[in-house]
Amino acid sequence: MFTNQLSSPKTQSLGSVVSLFTGCGGLDLGFHEEGFESKYAADNDPAAIAVYRHNIGPNAYVRDVTTAEFHAEIRALESADIVLGGFPCQGFSKAGPKRATDHRNVLYLEMRETISSLRPKIFIAENVDGLSQNFGGSYLRAIIDDFTSVGYRVEYRIVDAVSFGVPQHRRRVLFVGVRSDQPDFIWPEPTHEHPKRNGESSIHGSVRSIWDFSDKGALKQAVSIKEGLKGLPLLSASGDHSVTNNWPEKYAHIFKAIGPGQKLCNVRHAPSSVYTWQIPEAFGSITELQRLILETIGRNRRHKKYGDIPNGNPLAVSIIEEIIGVSLESSNFSKLEEMGYLKNVDGKYDLKGAMFCSGLFKRPLWNEPSPTVLTNFHNPRYFLHPTGDRPFSLRECARLQGFPDSFEFTDAGVSLEAGYRLVGNAVPPPLSRALAKSIKKHFKNQLGKVARAA
Structure with a gap:
């Protein structure tokens, strides 16, 4: 059952945590x-630290x-x-440019130096799953080698947060490093089904997915957006459960045209x-013949x-x-x-707007998990609420990430847009909690090993 209440920490500490690239504390919260x-x-983000300190x-x-x-x-x-550390991912992310020379790609080395200095029993590092695929996997191998070099056995897994009861698909790579004198780490078992999304490659087989090493057993049904947002009141004029209300008037026509799953x-x-x-109120009217030209290009490009252009080919007028x-x-x-529907490419014509390639104004299905919550969810140009003509509120985004309402x-004194950014960059707390529980078992195993040796 999806929960949204912040639990009180136990009175006696089970161990100390140092956290780098902390963000607002999603990875820390479960611990x-x-x-x-x-x-x-x-x-390095003052807004992130303000929220962390507040919560x-x-x-x-x-x-x-x-x-x-x-x-x-x-x-x-x-x-x-x-x-713990969710080192920056911009150089690896699927959502942006992938630059092998991005200076943020090597910030994980600062985490390695921290580990080398503090000698923790265990460490966890998190990044986007593109890290395992981009640049031929070279960074993945380098990260494992670099952490191994300071005395840790390192494993990685690809994890989708939906497998741990989060009402959102969020694929990430997790690295766990265990100090050489510690017992092996036992990865947490998935608790919920992992429905495959349309157009998504499977996380099984091609990379080291957590599913490859788990006893599936009886899994709960994946948590839907509807269940994740259950019980929230009507939108507020301000605060976390509000939206920016800052978009062009023509968007209202677009909202009405986009149905569920479109x-x-x-x-x-x-x-x-x-x-x-199909939305002349927002983009301008055309004739039936002009519509036929556009749809012909769309069906055949x-x-x-x-x-052989992967994303589509411009067509000659004679072909059309x-x-x-x-x-x-x-x-x-x-x-x-002139109206912005077509572009001329060396005398041939293609539909204009690479911006429409993966789609805009996406309206996810109410009875399915959310797509990955991004930092831009305040802008309806990217994602719409499943049933409302508006974007998700900040509180709704936090719910989709698994943050409790008390967080x-x-x-905490940050702006609404800053809150969206912090939520979009966070690790879902239910995933953090699953990792924390596994580390509790790990420490218990270590104490048992010491007792047996004595």
């Missing part, structure tokens, strides 16, 4: 709730992990039982696609006989005329260019 001591947390504890600091100040504070800590997408000819020319069966005046094409953002 806090399970009774571990939050000894030190660092992030988890005071031992959090605005720090750049490359500075002498941070390094001195780590040395002063002397030790920790656990080190998106605004010109270049994918599918039932899930709504085309801009990806056929291999017209070219042949398919439609009529001669076409050039004014039709110039008008569609506050705007009351």
Whole structure:
């Protein structure tokens, strides 16, 4: 059952936690709730640290992990039982440019140095699953080798948070490193089904997924958006359960045209696609013949006989005329260019707007888990509420991430948009809690090993 209440931490600490690249504390929260001591947390984002301090504890600091100040504070800590870190992922993310030279790609080395200094029994590092695929997997191998070099046995798994009762698909790679004198770590077992999304490659087989090593047993049904948002009141005018209300008036026409499971997408000819020319109130009226030209290009642009461009090929006017069966005046094409529906590519025509390639104004299905919550969920241009003509509220995004309602953002003094950014970058707390419970078992196994040796 999906829960949304913040549990009180146990009175006696089970071990100390040092956290780097902390964000607002999604990865830390599960450990806090399970009774571990939050000894030190660092992030270079003041808004993130404000939210962390408001909700988890005071031992959090605005720090750049490359500075002498941070390094001195780590040395002063002397030790920790656990080190956590969600090192920056922009150079690996599927949502942005993938640059092998992005300086953020090597910030994990600061985490390695922290681990080398504090010698924790175990560490957990988190990143986007693109890390395991991009650049031929070279960074994945480098990270494992670098952490291994300071005396840790390192394993990784691909995990989708939906497998742990989060009402959202969120695929991430988790690294767990165990100090050489510690027993092996037992990964947490999935508790919920992992429904495959349309167009998504399986996480089984090609990479080391947590599913490859788990006893599936009797799994609960994946938590839907509807269940995850159950019980929330009507939107507020301000605070966490509100929206920005900052978008153009023409969006209202687009909202009404996008049905459940649909998106605004010109270049994918599918039932899930709504085309801009079907919303003349927002994008301008065209004739029936012009509509036929656009739909003909849409249906045929990806056929291999017209070219081998993976995302689609521009078509010559003669080809379009042949398919439609009529001669076409050039004014039709110039008008569609002028209105922003078509682009001329070396005398051929394609639908305009790579922006529509993966779709905009996506409206997820109410009875399915949410797509991955991103930092831009305040803007309805990217995602719409399943039943409302608006984006998700910040509180709804937090629910989809598995944050309890008692975990506050705007009351910590940060803006609404900053709250969306923090939630979109966070690790889902239910996943953190599952990891914390596994580490509790790990520590218990270690104590048993010591007792047997004595």
